[in-house]
Amino acid sequence: MKTCQQIAELASQYVDGELSMADWGQVRMHLWLCPPCRAYADQIAMTRQVLEQLPAEAVSEDVKSELVGRFRDWVDAGAPCDEDPEG
């Protein structure tokens, strides 16, 4: 049997659907019997949802126009594109 602490540790994998069948069954059963763990798992799910729906952080106009300027230079140079970007 897993403890509440162990169940809480698995909450993210549970809400992401990433648990093995065996663990999933155990977590499911525990949540059914344990309101605090159920609240915790629900809150982790809500936290994920809130994070996923946060609006994209905005780039400043200055930075954007500087980058677009560099893009233009690159295009003017014939758009060379066969370097190794990780090199």
Next chain:
Amino acid sequence: MPTGRDAELVASLIAGDEAAFARLVEAHHEGLLRLARRMLPRAGVAEEVVQETWMAVLRGLARFEGRSALKTWIYRILVNRARSRARKEGRSLPFSAMGNGEDGPMEPERFDASGKWQEPPSEWDASPSGMLMRKEMHQAILEAIETIPPRQAMVLRMRDLEGMSSEEVRNVLEISETNQRVLLHRARHKVRGVLEGYLAGGVS
């Protein structure tokens, strides 16, 4: 060969479509920058590396094979460049060592010796959409992400803000599955704590 929307986007970039590039920058620049700052906290360095990353992305476009999403490819380029920059700066890297004291047990004081809740989570009477209506909540969440340890914040950003899969994140950061999992849950747990503070603290 890349297919679908990423392939179209790559073709537009190579054809010199400024608007397509501007949209790409709008979608990802800030996220890349905030991630890079966690690896390179010295003022201005992350900004430089993200700028270089954009140019490296353009000059490397022909190497994009579409095995991952374009976004994931861009993040990977950023992380690799940030890593080598950090090495040059003589900084100890957040990802160079696996155990670095970030991953202790999660709020053990909330549980008793037998692992039962001692301080159970408080009830929330708000929905995610309700929370998202509140601008001050956005700010609080983004600030909270800045205060959690770098590796946790990086994984959280990529998984939940950028919507990457666990496999993509492991690939970008070159970390194990277990690591990815623990870092993500620790991070979510902390953001959950911030939300709890708000919902229980009666800021209405």
